[in-house]
Amino acid sequence: xxxxxxxxxxxxxxxxxxxxxxxxxxxxxxxxxxxxxxxxxxxxxxxxxxxxxxxxxxxxxxxxxxxxxxxxxxxxxxxxxxxxxxxxxxxxxxxxxxxxxxxxxxxxxxxxxxxxxxxxxxxxxxxxxxxxxxxxxxxxxxxxxxxxxxxxxxxxxxx
Numbered sequence: 550x551x552x553x554x555x556x557x558x559x560x561x562x563x564x565x566x567x568x569x570x571x572x573x574x575x576x577x578x579x580x581x582x583x584x585x586x587x588x589x590x591x592x593x594x595x596x597x598x599x600x601x602x603x604x605x606x607x608x609x610x611x612x613x614x615x616x617x618x619x620x621x622x623x624x625x626x627x628x629x630x631x632x633x634x635x636x637x638x639x640x641x642x643x644x645x646x647x648x649x650x651x652x653x654x655x656x657x658x659x660x661x662x663x664x665x666x667x668x669x670x671x672x673x674x675x676x677x678x679x680x681x682x683x684x685x686x687x688x689x690x691x692x693x694x695x696x697x698x699x700x701x702x703x704x705x706x707x708x
Contacts, residue, residue, distance in 0.1 A: 557590070557591050557594045557598070560590075560594075560598070560603060560604075561587060561591075564603075564604045564607065565583070565587065567604075568583055568604060568607060568608055568611065569583055571608070572608070572611055572612070572615070578615060578618055579611065579615060581614075581618075582611040582612075582614035582615045582618065583607070583611045585610075585611070585614055586607045586608075586610035586611035586614060587607060589610055590603065590606065590607050590610070617673050618673075621671045621672065621673050622671060624668070624671065625668070625669070625670070625671025626671075628668050628669060628671075648703060649699075649703065652698075652699050652702040652703055653665075653699070655698075655702065656695050656698060656699070659681070659683075659691050660691045660692075660694055660695035660698070661695070662681060663677055663681065663688050663691040663692050663695065664691075664692060664695045666680055666681070667688070667692055674688045674689055674692070
């Protein structure tokens, strides 16, 4: 960086329009991801402002958020498609769905909520953590434990 930025506001006004144009070309959800990346930059501005290219840091955070959102959407869509396939009344797998619902009901509340928000709600572990008021690591732990318990209850293989 040739001249240090004086404030986050100056940085935002200069970089936001340029980064928004760049990222929107890749993905229409770029505006949300970029806003979240700038919010993260604002919270860490004393550190981020010392980077040689703070805009590159913001861009990288935004791109990661966009990729995570895309993965989350694919995962949610696949889960909903599986549920729709077995939820029809004449489906031979309807009993399997009911078994799964019964098994989920036996999970502790934190595991059940994390499982629902993450897999059915399509939230990332970070978003799930924010919704639940716990850390992302705790969400991953609850998801791991829930999957293990469901595997034991349902007798599923570890494929």
